Amino acid sequence: MPPSAGSYTSPATSAEPQDLVPFYTPKNEDGGASREAEARQVSRPPDKDAKKGSVLTRAIRIVLDADPDDRINLLEVIPPLKKFFINRKIHAAVRIIGENIFSFIIISGFLGPQDPSRNVALFIAWGMWWPSVVLSWFLLGRFWCGICPFPGIGRILQSGGYSFDLRIPRFLHRYGIYLAGFLFALILWAEETMGLKESPIGTAYLMLAILAGALICSIIFPGQAWCRYLCPMGRIIGVGSVMSFTELRADYHKCRTCTTFACRKGTEDTDGCPVYLGAVGVHNNQECLVCGKCISLCDKDSPVFNLRSPYVELIKHKGRSITCTYIIPLLMGSQLARYAQDGVLAHWIASYGPDFHMLIFTILLGTGFLFILAVVHMGGMIFGVTGDAMLGRFSPMVPVLVPISFAGELIIRLRYTLTHLPDFMPTLGRQFGMDLSSMTFPISYKFLAFLDISIFTSATLAGLHILFVFTEKEFKGLVTHGRYLLVIFLMIVVLEFYIVLGIAPILSKGF
Ligand code: SF4
Ligand code: SF4
Ligand code: SF4
Numbered sequence: 001m002p003p004s005a006g007s008y009t010s011p012a013t014s015a016e017p018q019d020l021v022p023f024y025t026p027k028n029e030d031g032g033a034s035r036e037a038e039a040r041q042v043s044r045p046p047d048k049d050a051k052k053g054s055v056l057t058r059a060i061r062i063v064l065d066a067d068p069d070d071r072i073n074l075l076e077v078i079p080p081l082k083k084f085f086i087n088r089k090i091h092a093a094v095r096i097i098g099e100n101i102f103s104f105i106i107i108s109g110f111l112g113p114q115d116p117s118r119n120v121a122l123f124i125a126w127g128m129w130w131p132s133v134v135l136s137w138f139l140l141g142r143f144w145c146g147i148c149p150f151p152g153i154g155r156i157l158q159s160g161g162y163s164f165d166l167r168i169p170r171f172l173h174r175y176g177i178y179l180a181g182f183l184f185a186l187i188l189w190a191e192e193t194m195g196l197k198e199s200p201i202g203t204a205y206l207m208l209a210i211l212a213g214a215l216i217c218s219i220i221f222p223g224q225a226w227c228r229y230l231c232p233m234g235r236i237i238g239v240g241s242v243m244s245f246t247e248l249r250a251d252y253h254k255c256r257t258c259t260t261f262a263c264r265k266g267t268e269d270t271d272g273c274p275v276y277l278g279a280v281g282v283h284n285n286q287e288c289l290v291c292g293k294c295i296s297l298c299d300k301d302s303p304v305f306n307l308r309s310p311y312v313e314l315i316k317h318k319g320r321s322i323t324c325t326y327i328i329p330l331l332m333g334s335q336l337a338r339y340a341q342d343g344v345l346a347h348w349i350a351s352y353g354p355d356f357h358m359l360i361f362t363i364l365l366g367t368g369f370l371f372i373l374a375v376v377h378m379g380g381m382i383f384g385v386t387g388d389a390m391l392g393r394f395s396p397m398v399p400v401l402v403p404i405s406f407a408g409e410l411i412i413r414l415r416y417t418l419t420h421l422p423d424f425m426p427t428l429g430r431q432f433g434m435d436l437s438s439m440t441f442p443i444s445y446k447f448l449a450f451l452d453i454s455i456f457t458s459a460t461l462a463g464l465h466i467l468f469v470f471t472e473k474e475f476k477g478l479v480t481h482g483r484y485l486l487v488i489f490l491m492i493v494v495l496e497f498y499i500v501l502g503i504a505p506i507l508s509k510g511f
Contacts, residue, residue, distance in 0.1 A: 180229070239328065273294055400487070
């Protein structure tokens with residue numbers, strides 16, 4: 001007799017050997033289950049049971065999710081990558097370049113011309129930095145956070161002893177997620193209603209606000225508390241990183257005999273993991289900043305940086321983190337709101353003045369968020385499987401929607417980049433008194449439309465794949481064909497909104 005809906009037990013629980021569960025299992029603040037439960041779900045022996053076939057064949061199979069259990073340790077196959085992580089000077093140099101770029105954005109924002117066509121800081125911030133960050137989720141998890149310049153000043157102060165080093169309060173563990181979600185909504189709201197993308201000084205204020213948050217937290221607390229609990233961008237990047245092609249993990253077999261835990265605690269001369277995890281404490285992509293510090297600190301060569309199937313964590317995770325459950329509806333809701341105001345409603349809204357625009361966007365943002373939240377809950381109800389004894393409660397609809405949310409964000413950011421790229425050099429020239437007006441080129445709407453359709457179609461197929469794996473493998477016997485079709489129908493409803501509000505306007509211009 002098949003188990004009844006709601007009494008699902010994860011197949012991975014019994015399939016994975018007990019010794020893969022790490023002994024370091026702090027409580028997870030972002031969901032019901034402990035890290036131990038999560039580790040059972042998402043950890044695999046890193047590249048231990050090397051599979052047959054060339055690295056390339058294995059890589060293709062992994063990327064296509066044909067062999068979701070396989071991993072390739074990129075530190076072994078790409079030695080320069082290991083050098084990059086181990087040689088902290090190279091890492092520091094990349095960081096210094098980033099710090100200089102951000103200093104330029106802030107200085108140029110405050111002191112440079114306020115005319116958007118004469119200030120390149122805008123394009124660097126919104127056309128280069130943010131789209132690169134969105135792309136990096138997919139390829140390298142939270143790698144951006146490993147080279148992010150925002151925590152830099154705080155780290156310098158901490159190393160000089162200028163920190164109260166207070167214990168992280170319980171409310172940050174518990175409510176940091178909601179605060180970060182609120183801050184993220186605030187940034188999106190300000191971005192659209194205050195025209196940050198067209199305002200050099202507004203962009204500079206935004207950068208300064210994030211810098212101030214990171215600085216204040218590092219003066220009060222040890223390590224990068226801002227990054228772990230409060231940074232809105234960090235939360236988004238963390239959620240996006242769940243569908244990354246890569247993961248940083250430990251080889252727990254090597255960790256079994258470890259007595260130093262240097263990856264987490266550091267050594268006498270060097271600080272440990274900035275988010276107090278260490279490779280041994282990493283069981284998902286949401287919190288590890290991929291800074292690689294633990295790679296240089298571990299004397300057992302335990303940390304690995306794996307190529308993996310981008311679906312594996314989404315499928316094993318099943319949308320059980322609170323972050324994902326709220327951030328994904330917020331992200332997707334904001335995308336629908338941004339599409340709506342950029343597309344069919346744009347002229348109508350603009351004609352009623354800036355205050356009306358603010359009101360309408362606020363309503364669109366709230367409506368979009370509630371709509372996707374309702375889809376997540378309805379999807380869960382239709383599945384009929386929303387928890388088990390080991391993992392606690394989860395939202396199976398969230399993993400199905402994650403690829404679409406990623407695609408929606410990428411489309412919005414790339415559109416800005418590609419429509420403003422032709423004017424980058426002329427703007428640079430205007431800002432610094434040179435004539436670079438000839439260094440421009442056209443970008444056709446056909447190309448934009450092609451890009452949008454390609455990204456959106458890939459994300460839809462990824463969402464359908466996850467849905468299929470849930471139905472046929474993870475929840476086998478629990479989800480009837482009728483329920484499966486109903487969830488697909490729900491997905492189609494969401495996709496319709498994306499197509500009508502976001503894709504169709506570009507198509508109509510491109511063809
Ligand atoms: S969490 Fe935020 S401040 Fe911290 S490294 Fe990431 S983006 Fe930068
Ligand atoms: S220092 Fe190395 S061996 Fe020790 S716990 Fe950390 S990753 Fe494992
Ligand atoms: S676990 Fe390693 S890579 Fe991840 S944040 Fe900590 S030190 Fe950096």
